[in-house]
Amino acid sequence: MNRDILEQFPILNQEINGHPLVYLxxxxxxxKPLAVIEAVKRYYEHDNANVHRGVHTLGSRATDAYEGAREKVAKFINAKSTKEIIFTRGTTTALNLVASSFGRSICQEGDEIVLTPLEHHSNLIPWQQVAKATGATLKYVKLQEDGSVTLAEVEKVVTEKTKIIAMGYVSNVMGVVNPVKEVAELAHRHGAYMVVDGAQSTPHMKIDVQDLDCDFYAFSGHKMCGPTGIGVLYGKKALLESMEPVEFGGEMIDDVGLYDSSWKELPWKFEGGTPIIAGAVGLAAAIDFLEEIGMDQIEEHEQKLAKYAIERISEIEGLKLYGPRVRKVGLVTFNLGDVHPHDVATVLDASGVAIRAGHHCCQPLMRWLEASATARASFYLYNTEQDVDRLISALIQTKEYFG
Known part of the structure; x- marks a missing residue:
């Protein structure tokens, strides 16, 4: 990626603790790039109004912008129809919607829900709640030694009793890309449904939900250069039509009586209340920004960075790297000897290098790794090999600091 892209992100042009910021x-x-910041600012300065209600000019502009964003999202992930695109607060809300409405309606005692130990809590706890409410059983796929998932291991746990397979496309800890297309085909052969957590995949690679043939796909705007507070649930139209809303109020109704009500058609029956209008506008601008660069180019850039980072980080004696050595996404998770990850992150921050430390909302995976927490450096389109070099230098200093 060239310098022009870096200049589109004003937040990166600052010093932290006397050092140029390296955001990992x-x-x-x-x-967020300037294009997204300016799109949200422009909406609030010129078009701010509630949608689907007023016939005045601002209301029409706001509605056009909001529904235009839906069209952009549908095209971005190759959905068949805008009716299959539900705007939510994020991946967590989207997955909870699927579990609470669809999961609870199709599962009963004796049914099975298949997960992996890799799952983020937002694609694990909702299914625990479905199991508790319905009497369904949770089953987990065995991981390979490097933390990856194979189709063969999924096949071992899927039976005719399996109703749902829920799986992240990319692990936010291990950086592995799961075979969700093949697992979806397996699910459908057994009469089950495939739910994909796309939070860590959508920002980094081209997504085609029709090619994946998943039944539901969830992702967030804030991980792909968009604003916080906006996310998307994609669902196959027939399935969404069969589901009941889980939030009730204004905007999602067709007719309301004193004792009963009916709902609007898709997608609006799942979007009660005033929607996240500015968030949708910002997400549309983020999609334009990413597509102008090219998702294939972003994926290629990240793969090169990940390869370089793994080579450099492997040179540090006493550092334990988790996950496969070859991967498609720019993410490295590690521990530096006996130094607690929070201490590692604190010392790195003193050098202006921002990484994450903790359990990453993946406590079952931490137990599988036999680690209470890990450190994680994750890259995106504006990161460079020089950023990796800064990370390595700071890690070496951290190692020396703790002896």
Whole structure:
């Protein structure tokens, strides 16, 4: 990636503790380019109004911008229809919607829900709640030694009783890319449904939900250069039509009586209340920004950075690297000897290098790794090999500091 891209992110042009900022916490949230910041600012300065209600000019502009964003998202992930695109607060809300509405309606005692130990809590706890409410059983796929998932291991746990397979496309800790397309085909052969957590995949690679043939796909705007507070649930139209809303109030109704009500058609029956209008506008601008660069180019850039980072980080004696040595996404998770990850992150921050430390909302995976926590450096389109060099230099200093 060239210097012109870096200049689109004003937040990166600052010093932290007397050092130029190196931001390596992109798996938690990405930074926002000027195009997104200006799009949200322009909306609030010129078009701010509630949508789907007023016939005045501002209301029409706001509605056009909001529904235009839906069209952009549908095209970005190759959905068949805008009716299959539900705006939510983020991946967590989207996955909870699927679990609470669809999961609870199709599962009953004796049914099975298949997960992996890699899952982020937002794609694990909702299914625990479904199991508790319905009597369904949770089953987990066995991981390979490097933390990856194989189709063969998924096949071992899927039976005719399996109703749902829920899986992250990319692990936010191990950096592995799971075979969700093949698992979706397996799920459908057994009469089950495939739910994909796309939070860590959508920002980094081209997504085609029709090619994946998943039944549901969830992702967040803030990890892909968009604003916080906006996310997307994609669902196959027939399945979404069969589901009941989980939030009720204004905007999502067709007719309301004193004792009963009916709902609007898709997608609006799942979008009760005033929606996240500015967030949708910002997400549309983020998609334009990413597509102008090219998702294939972003993926290629990250793969090169990941390869370089793994080579450099492996040179540090006493550092334990988790996950496969070859990977498609720019993410490295590690521990530096007996030094607690929070201490590592604190010392790195003193050098202006921002990484994440903790359990990364993946406590079952931490237990599988036999680690209470790990440190994680995650890259995006504006990061460079020089950023990796700064990380390595800071880690060497941290090692020396702790003896």
């Amino acid at each position: 916490d992109n798996a938690a949230t990405s930074q």
